[in-house]
Amino acid sequence: MKKIFYLFLALFFSFPVFAQSDKKTSGNPVFKGWYADPEGIIFDKTYWIYPTYSAPYEKQVHFDVFSSKDLVNWKKHDKILDSSSVKWAKRAMWAPSIIEKDKKYYFFFGANDIQSDQEKGGIGVAVADKPEGPFRDYLGKPLIDKFHNGAQPIDQFVFKDKDGQYYLFYGGWRHCNVAKLKPDFTGFIPFEDGTIFREVTPEGYVEGPFMFIRNGKYYFMWSEGGWTGPNYSVAYAISDSPFGPFERVGKILQQDPNVARGAGHHSVIQIPGKDEYYIVYHRRPLTETDGNHRETCVDVMTFDSKGLINPVKITFDGVKPVTIK
Template identity: 40%
Template sequence: MRVLAGVTLSILVTGFLVALPAGAAQAAPLPTGARSLESISYPGRFVRHTGSLGQVDPVTSSSTAQVKREATFTVVNGLASPACYSFQTRDGLFLRHRDFRLRVDANTGDPTFRGDATFCAVDGSVSGSVALASYNYPDRRIRHRDFALWLDAQQDTAAFRADSSFRLTAPWTPKSTKGPVIPGLFADPHIATFGGRYYLYPTTDGYASWSGTYYKAFSSTDLVNWTDHGVILDHGPDVSWADNSAWAPAVATRGGRYYLYFSGGAASGNTTKQLGVAVADSPTGPFRDALGRPLVRGDQFSGGQAIDPMVFTDDDGESYLYWGQGVARAVRLNADMVSFDAAQVRVITPSGYNEAPFVFKRNGLYYLMWSENDTRSEDYRVAYATGSSPLGPWTARGVVLQKRLDAGIKGTGHHSVVRAPGTDTWYVAYHRFAVPAGNGTNRETAIDRMDFNSDGTIRPIVPTL
């Protein structure tokens, strides 16, 4: 038996109540990241996909690289529930059941696929092992039958318990790249520092029409090892005026409190997006809706879509809200961080702008950054301008982050930037099409260095794996 080693990314997952098979005890949270799954009843055989079908096959150190690759999965945030897990192949497909046969398929993002590809962890037949109960058929578990993987109804027999139990081991194909920084499908990352620690707030991705409902928070001391703090706001129970389209969160702080700005779709089914704000006493929440209504209504201003909020706080303590798709708007927030004078809202749309405004300041110079093109396009990219105040005027400086086809990196955009505390070292967090099989709704989060020329302009950012 191999020991867990060489894992460069660690995630701690908070507990949730989930529907489990009758009499089953919930297992300890699974470690996310690259893992292989060894059969308990047949040691030396591992969960593997051959073609598209799932089975358990012998894998040894002398097995081919392809066999080892097919026996390696990335354990990620459950596509249908953050309380459970999904298993992604090295080729970006997901383990799922279809007609109760286990196979690997591309994520379509629809509710049926997400449910079929989500499994809840329960204790296995021996100490340290795990069984995987179906999210949408909680009385069924992944089980191998004649070495083929099926989703079978739970049986109270020793043979079934052994055949449905697996031990998570070190991956046969270790992770060889530094991204994504958090395993799974996450987009629109907002990165910030509070108290000398990094915090990452992304959109939960992988949903058709980007229909996710909740936000998670992650934190790190080194930008490599991230702690998963679980769900910090869920549109379903936590927001009365929105129940879908949980997009592009951003967090700011003032007076010891933390403010989460977010986009949401109306609970009435209206497709108009609106901006909200929630408040908490900790950067990891839980957050509660601060107003019980939108901060910016979808029909409040003519032109553009009310999404992608971002808050910049200047050296004098004044905070400014930026938002908009199609049209970029900005306004100084009141001291309460949850209101503003609508008459003072300015349109600051630069040429080429589509969405995702982001503002920061360095050496007295203000930077306005944004995303160009559509997030579904491989040409989604980041451009920027500089100015003398948080509201401009702005001088365009050009594109600074874009696709890198030689490395298979596409759709690099909707970014945020952060300075390492006490230094002049800067990083950019952004999303890209998940490598290798992603698209505009299967995106992942990456972080790279952002450097400056002596005149304050930003050097082209090289996206890396």
């Protein structure tokens, strides 16, 4: 009988189901695989990260998503959208942004990396009934398929303002535009002066716009430098309006030669009801030279007494568990 008892104890304490609960921090990267341009967001008390599948352009024909209840343990949801569902998208499906409206999930993405108005591609929209999809092409064509104010139609970010109006910030090639979305996301509403695309490019802007509101102020953020280089980084500005003016304050995320290079193209998650923020971004391990070898990381983002963003310390540890109540 004693032998059976001791055998039971040995099996109980070695059983792997208990391993996950012992994880103290997320670690960076927060999940395996080469993923970049991550958008972090909360839906129904669950964290979601929607990244670019980081590979050669011809292989970037699908999106995966990752979910977590605590920022530490992540579950992968495979191929929530791919080019078989978007007939006009052939390659370079990039930098998703997602928003929930009226119990539908609208997924904005770039495709084809167009270099002129004569090429087919740009920014598209897909829709699903659940955050993990499956998503289907919403319009059957790109939402934006031309260059306006010099902005390449990539790197879109959907922003909901305090008054309920939705805007689309986007742009590569060192130009950023904002446009006012129709309520059904099928197109745009002209501004008072009749224009549709208003340029809001701050000094140093390259790509990857993101915006959030804190204490009534609009924090506009973007990526600088070259995406394959070690100088890739994130800077920001603060304004009283979503249209600026956006005067550059400075960099808050960049490489640490002891940790990783090329830290950039980020998003920000705020814990509901708390002044607690996390930055979700990609970076390149020190051991990697391939431009596509980028991984998704999460670190703490804080503010000083004046409301300025403190420089982010990029870590190998990542973040501690945080559940949403």
